[in-house]
Every structure is written in C-alpha cells, then in structure tokens.
Amino acid sequence: MTLLRRSLSMGEGPGSAGHVLSLLRAGPLTRSELAELTGQARSTVVQRLESLQAAGLVREASNLTTTGGRPSVAFEFDPTQHAILSADLGIRRATFAVTTLAGEVLSQLEEPIDIAAGPGPVLGLVAERLRWLGDVAGMDPIAVGIGLPGSVDRSGLPVAPPNMPGWDGTDVRAVLSEASGLPAFAANDANVLALGERAAAWPDVDNLMYVHVGTGIGAGIVADGRLLHGAEGAAGDLGHIFAPGARGRACRCGNVGCLDTYASGAGVLETLRLAGSPLTSLDEVLERVAAGDADVAGVLRDAGRVLGDVVASCVALLNPRVVVVGGRLGMAGEALVAGVREAVYARVLPLASRELRVTAARSGSSGGVIGAALLAADAALSGDLLESRLRAA
Incomplete structure (x- = not known):
C-alpha cells in the first residue's frame, strides 16, 4: 500500500x-x-x-x-543500461560525475570554481565537464541533476541566494537542458546531499536530517523516505534561523543573529578574528584542527553547540532517526559534531532521542553527485518523461 x-x-x-x-x-x-x-x-x-x-x-x-x-x-x-550526469556546486569547488540510474558513481572529477563568476561561466564549465564524463563512460545518459549552494525553489530556480551573486532567477534547468539535450533538474545542495548520504550510508533509514556546514548552513530533510521541500522549496534553511548564541551579529541576508553568523565557516572565522587569531581561511582552520590546536577545536565545538541548539528544535519537530553533519566544517574531525551532539542530547526529550544518532557524514565528496543523480533519475523515470522514453524505445 x-x-x-x-x-x-x-x-x-x-x-x-x-x-x-x-x-x-x-x-x-x-x-x-x-x-x-x-x-x-x-x-x-x-x-x-x-x-x-x-x-x-x-x-x-x-x-x-x-x-x-x-x-x-x-x-x-535495471539501473545499468542508462546513465545520469550530475554536478554538485560549492562556493569554490565543484564535483562532477556520471552515475548509473541507482546513483552508483562510474566516473567523477573535482575542480575549483568561483560561484560568484556568475551562471554563464559556471554553467558553461558544468556542461563541458558533464559532456566529457558522458563520453568517457560510453553510456546513454537520460538526465542531468545539479545541486546549487543557495536557495532554490521547487521549480529549480535560484531565489536571491546570498552566496551566489548574479544567479537570482537563472533558469539553471533550461540552460543545462539546452546544452546537453537532456531533461535537467536542480535543487539546493543540502537536499541533494541528504539524498546522497542516505543512499550511501543509511539506506534503511526513512527519516534523516543532513546538516551542511560550509560557508553557510543548510539542511536537507528526508521524511518517511521522501525529500521534504516545503511549500516553496525553502524547507531546511537553517542558516537564517535566529540563534541566541549569535545575538548581535549582522548577517548578509539583512537580519541580525542568524545561525550562519556564528556556526558557519564565515562565523567561525569571525569568532577567531574577534579573539585575535591570525587565521583568515577555512583551509587554515582545518589545518590547525588537524594539527591538534585545542583553541581552534574549542571554537569549533562552541559553534557546534550553538548549531546544536537549533538542530535540537528540528529534532523535536521532525523526529529524525539520524542527524548527519557534513560540509567542510562538519567533516573536520570530531569537534563540531561533538558540540552538536552535546546540545541535542541535552535538550531533546527521551522519546525523540532514545534511538537518535548524531554523526559526521560518511559519503565524502561523492554524496552531492549521488544525490543529484538520484533526484534526476526519480524525475526522469516517472510521468511524461518516462512515457516519452518508452514510446521512443
């Protein structure tokens, strides 16, 4: 049923x-x-x-x-006879892949990008890399899927994304569809990461929340086995929820006290700056954590606690079985995740927390492209698109 x-x-x-x-x-x-x-x-x-x-x-x-x-x-x-071309865009780095219809990665590559260069140059690069991967795989691609590092509505249009200047209203799907000759589908990066993480690490879990912590913060929510978009596609926009620990900090969205200003990569760098630290990039932060710098790890753990207070409210509302913390900071050792776990277990009632797991992401750099591929495969294998393919067979 x-x-x-x-x-x-x-x-x-x-x-x-x-x-x-x-x-x-x-x-x-x-x-x-x-x-x-x-x-x-x-x-x-x-x-x-x-x-x-x-x-x-x-x-x-x-x-x-x-x-x-x-x-x-x-x-x-049979997921092996056709392929999906997928991309996961970050602010400064992109991952491209060709996968089976089940999201199994056949070939993958990563390279630096500058999302602020705008949709023309970036999507031109995406189309070129995906075309090359498709040729290398030698399979018949049926769709393109892409994850974007900003707000995306249910139709796949970026909507005033703070980290993506010049992208507002760009019809990413139409651009990639014209370039590839295939139907294309777009979603927020946290959403595709949630799908990818579930497929790669938690296939038997129907209720999962993926918290992506990088330059900004977002969440992808899988509820009863399905991605939760919300009415307009804005579900999971954690970064702009008010967080008491961020009180007084101005956010690029125009509000004050957003979670992003304290627990994101930019927020952590601001905390370090206010403390007199010479660190100016996330790469330096991650290097110091890897080298065992207790002070930097302490800043990350504190950011995790502030993030965990917000996640605890989400757990009370959504009751996920697993909360996954990913992104560049989420996978930077145990410090941030430990802070999230500490706050969540301190605030969530026993019924919601008794089997709850709070853990670091396991899907690595492939999570986003797997999720984007699954998003595209689901759309391409249903409704009118499927019927068109069957008539052409």
Missing part, C-alpha cells in the same frame, strides 16, 4: 508503466505480485514489463531464493 501511494503521488495511474517501474525499483517482483499490487490483469502487467524491458529499464531477476518447486520468474529494475 505504501508503494502504491508513492507512485500515485507522482501522478501515475495504477498499473501504468511508471507505477510498475516504481514498484520494481523497491525490489524484485513476479508478474502475479505486480498484478496484485497494481490491481491490473496479468496481460496488462506483461505489456508493461515488455515495454520497460525494451527500454532497458527492467530485467529478469537473478539469485532469488526459492522454497521448492519451479520458481516463478521475477523482474527487477
């Missing part, structure tokens, strides 16, 4: 090819099982399977256990 509701929520009728494919993406099923789940005649299910097989999206399953007798033929999603 859960799977049926999921497919219907994507605008696919019971028994449609999209419905059948969504069921098979959850695991192998026989024709009889598909007929029961879709409520369709076996002949209809056979037709749907034939069209999906012809399009290279479904195959006969192998290595299934049997209980005796002649085993029924089962079918499963």
Whole structure:
C-alpha cells in the first residue's frame, strides 16, 4: 500500500508503466505480485514489463531464493543500461560525475570554481565537464541533476541566494537542458546531499536530517523516505534561523543573529578574528584542527553547540532517526559534531532521542553527485518523461 501511494503521488495511474517501474525499483517482483499490487490483469502487467524491458529499464531477476518447486520468474529494475550526469556546486569547488540510474558513481572529477563568476561561466564549465564524463563512460545518459549552494525553489530556480551573486532567477534547468539535450533538474545542495548520504550510508533509514556546514548552513530533510521541500522549496534553511548564541551579529541576508553568523565557516572565522587569531581561511582552520590546536577545536565545538541548539528544535519537530553533519566544517574531525551532539542530547526529550544518532557524514565528496543523480533519475523515470522514453524505445 505504501508503494502504491508513492507512485500515485507522482501522478501515475495504477498499473501504468511508471507505477510498475516504481514498484520494481523497491525490489524484485513476479508478474502475479505486480498484478496484485497494481490491481491490473496479468496481460496488462506483461505489456508493461515488455515495454520497460525494451527500454532497458527492467530485467529478469537473478539469485532469488526459492522454497521448492519451479520458481516463478521475477523482474527487477535495471539501473545499468542508462546513465545520469550530475554536478554538485560549492562556493569554490565543484564535483562532477556520471552515475548509473541507482546513483552508483562510474566516473567523477573535482575542480575549483568561483560561484560568484556568475551562471554563464559556471554553467558553461558544468556542461563541458558533464559532456566529457558522458563520453568517457560510453553510456546513454537520460538526465542531468545539479545541486546549487543557495536557495532554490521547487521549480529549480535560484531565489536571491546570498552566496551566489548574479544567479537570482537563472533558469539553471533550461540552460543545462539546452546544452546537453537532456531533461535537467536542480535543487539546493543540502537536499541533494541528504539524498546522497542516505543512499550511501543509511539506506534503511526513512527519516534523516543532513546538516551542511560550509560557508553557510543548510539542511536537507528526508521524511518517511521522501525529500521534504516545503511549500516553496525553502524547507531546511537553517542558516537564517535566529540563534541566541549569535545575538548581535549582522548577517548578509539583512537580519541580525542568524545561525550562519556564528556556526558557519564565515562565523567561525569571525569568532577567531574577534579573539585575535591570525587565521583568515577555512583551509587554515582545518589545518590547525588537524594539527591538534585545542583553541581552534574549542571554537569549533562552541559553534557546534550553538548549531546544536537549533538542530535540537528540528529534532523535536521532525523526529529524525539520524542527524548527519557534513560540509567542510562538519567533516573536520570530531569537534563540531561533538558540540552538536552535546546540545541535542541535552535538550531533546527521551522519546525523540532514545534511538537518535548524531554523526559526521560518511559519503565524502561523492554524496552531492549521488544525490543529484538520484533526484534526476526519480524525475526522469516517472510521468511524461518516462512515457516519452518508452514510446521512443
């Protein structure tokens, strides 16, 4: 029933090819099982399977256990015949990849960028790198996915992103679609990181919150197995929540006391500056932490506590099973994560915290491109896009 509701929520009728494919993406099923789940005649299910097989999206399953007798033929999603091109953009660095439809990275590269150079130069580079990766992989790409380091609405448009001057209202999807000839999909970087982290490290967890701590702070929220966007796509904008520990600090958004001003990379550098530290970049901060500098680690732990106070409110509201802290600061040793954990467990009531995990990200540099690929694959394998692909097969 859960799977049926999921497919219907994507605008696919019971028994449609999209419905059948969504069921098979959850695991192998026989024709009889598909007929029961879709409520369709076996002949209809056979037709749907034939069209999906012809399009290279479904195959006969192998290595299934049997209980005796002649085993029924089962079918499963085949993620290996087509590819997704994906990119995860940061303020100063980008990761590009080509993946299978299941998000398995086939080839990946990273290089410096300057997001402030504007959408023209940056998206031109993205298109060039993804085209090259697609050629190297030698597979048929069906979509492009990209994560952006700023506010993105539900249609994929950046909306006044503070860290991305010149990007407001840029139709990133249209630019990449025109450059690649493929449907393109865009989301906030924290959202794609949440999807990637879940796929890479927590595949059995349906409720997860990914807190991305870099130049700014954002969160991606997976609730009951689905990404939570909110009404306009602004869910998870933690960086601009008021934090008592940041009281009096002016934020680039125009408000005062935003979490970003204290617990982000920029906030940590400001705290160090006010303390008379000569450190002026996150690279220097991370080097000092790695070298065992207790004073710098203490600043990070304190930033983690301030961040943890905000995360604790989110935990009380959303009740995730796992809170993942990632980004450049989130993966800089234990200091920041320990501060978050300390504040969360001190403030959250026992029912929400008894099985809660607060941990550093595990997906590394691949998390964003995996998540962007899964975002694009989900969109490309449903609705009108899937039907167009099946007609062309």
